[in-house]
Amino acid sequence: MATQHSRSAARLMMAPAVFLLLVWMLVPLSMTLWFSFRKYLPLRGGDLGWAGFDNYVRFVTSSSFWPSVMTTLMIVGGVLVVTVVLGVLLAILLDQPMWGQGVVRILVIAPFFVMPTVSALVWKNMFMDPVNGLFAHLWKFFGAEPIAWLSEASMQSLIMIVSWQWLPFATLILLTAIQSLDSEQLEAAEMDGAPPLARFFHIILPHLSRAITVVILIQTIFLLSIFAEIFVTTQGSFGTKTLTYLIFQRVLESQNVGLGSAGGVYAIILANIVALFLMRIVGKNLDA
Amino acid sequence: MARAVKTQRKAINTALAWAVGLLIFFPILWTILTSFKTEAQAISDPPVFLFFDWTLENYAVVQERSNYMRFLWNSVIIAGGSTILGTIIAIPAAWSMAFVPSKRTKDILLWMLSTKMLPAVGVLYPIYLLFIKLGWLDSRVGLIIVLMLINLPIIVWMLYTYFREIPGEILEAARMDGASLREEILYVLTPMAVPGIASTILLNIILAWNEPFWTLNLTAAKAAPLTAFIASYSSPEGLFYAKLSAASVMAIAPILIMGWFSQKQLVRGLTFGAVK
Secondary structure: OOOHHHHHHHHHHHHHHHHHHHHHHHHHHHHHHHHHOEEEEOOOOEEEEEOOOHHHHHHHHOOOHHHHHHHHHHHHHHHHHHHHHHHHHHHHHHHOOOOOHHHHHHHHHHHHHOOHHHHHHHHHHHHOOOOOOHHHHHHHHOOOOOOOHHHHOHHHHHHHHHHHHHHHHHHHHHHHHHHOOOHHHHHHHHHOOOOHHHHHHHHHHHHHHHHHHHHHHHHHHHHHOOOHHHHOOOOOOOOOOOHHHHHHHHHHHOOOHHHHHHHHHHHHHHHHHHHHHHHHHHHHHHHO | OHHHHHHHHHHHHHHHHHHHHHHHHHHHHHHHHHOOOOHHHHOOOOOOOOOOOOOOHHHHHHHHHHOHHHHHHHHHHHHHHHHHHHHHHHHHHHHHHHHOOOOOHHHHHHHHHHHHOOOHHHHHHHHHHHHHHHOOOOOHHHHHHHHHHHHHHHHHHHHHHHHHOOOHHHHHHHHHOOOOHHHHHHHHHHHHHHHHHHHHHHHHHHHHHHOOOHHHHOOOOOOOOHHHHHHHHHOOOOOOHHHHHHHHHHHHHHHHHHHHHHHHHHHHHHHOOOOO
8 A cells, every 4th residue: 555655755754753762762871871880970080980890789789779679669569559459449439320420530530630749748748747737637636646657657658649649540541441341241240140249350350450450560660760759758768768769869969970870770670671561561452 | 119229329329439539639629728828727726628718818929939930931831842842753753653554663662662661760860961061951942852752752652543543545535536645644634633633732741741850850940840849848947838739739720620631531641552
């Protein structure tokens, strides 16, 4: 169908986008790779020469490395569990017949559009502040001692803030998936006397499995690099220093570019492992 | 009888769903309410919900003190500019992939997506350094280009999925009638693609508006958009909840409204067609 003429035209039309993304990927990436093998301290002498694998070794042997890996895993894992479980339940609820479905949908989706710096600061001050926060008022009302959320329960608080931001995303995607479920199948199961729980585990959940996988993969990629939420709340203290935040501190705060770059390479490898799984699902869908 | 049960069930669902919806929305609602309170009312215990002296003073104070309009303008320029630039570059690319697919189209699409997965922190210093060399640090031009590049894969993908839904027969018919490539794109394709292009633009403005990593790390005073403006409230002095709320409402209101309009496209844009 396509003529030779339109083929070369097509290639020409793709060129700018491909070229730009190629430059965007290759230039910074090779610079990071290069720096990771140098002893590079911009404020203390600049580029001090070849360092071999020193930075790589030092990054993983530093005392903050393993805690930061654990913190990262806990935040990513915690948020995934909360958003997927609540997301499935919410999606099923929103799929039921009800009055004002459109409005409820809008209410549920809203947090996704709030910029991360706003949501983190609103939660930090107006809800989690141990003196003036709404939670403190609530705790006092019930005669309990208010909690300094972001220092005493820092991880739980952070997981809660980030889950609030991502729950709409999970819900929306799972709702879309549920709506494509053949309702006759469910009705048939109901007629046959299958109890609600059985219908959930044998029909709804299997149908959702692919959407859940997609939610997990996409969220993992974004959650691995959350930054603003930590930047405006704890600044990485109280055990909330993630791998991303640690690298940020090495690079911009202590200006140890070699060390930070080695950390960056680790982060890139980690993200790519997750991305590989996502790509396979997306790729399969392209053929269909 | 059966209908009564159905109605009852619907009533329960409605009550439950509204309760959950309001609970999730509550932090936003609370922020909106607080923005109209005085600073003393904002922290009063027990908290006041609706019966307080509504005031617009905080909005005036925020605008006056921090030159809010400049941050807003930066956000508009950066989010709008990067989206428009990205769309101009992406339309021809998505068009050619949708209508003149080759063996490599799928690989190119997936590769583009993979650049989106690159963790920003991994290339923070190189970008920082390049920005210094190019004189782009704390400039709107620099941010427009970076945000354009990080969202370009999403723009190409979304447009591609929209273009692919346009039946190829229509194009062939136009070609039979002697339409040139230019005419084909201008008069046949574009009118059909406008809704898709519009929702792509909408979603990407939202993403660029809220982008929190590069906007915080590559700006200082001059080019800082609203994300950075709000972050300046993280080290507060004295009573500031009402002012923080007013500033927050001003920062999220335009995007919230746009987001509600684009919610249907959200799934397509963020799952790369993996969930339909």
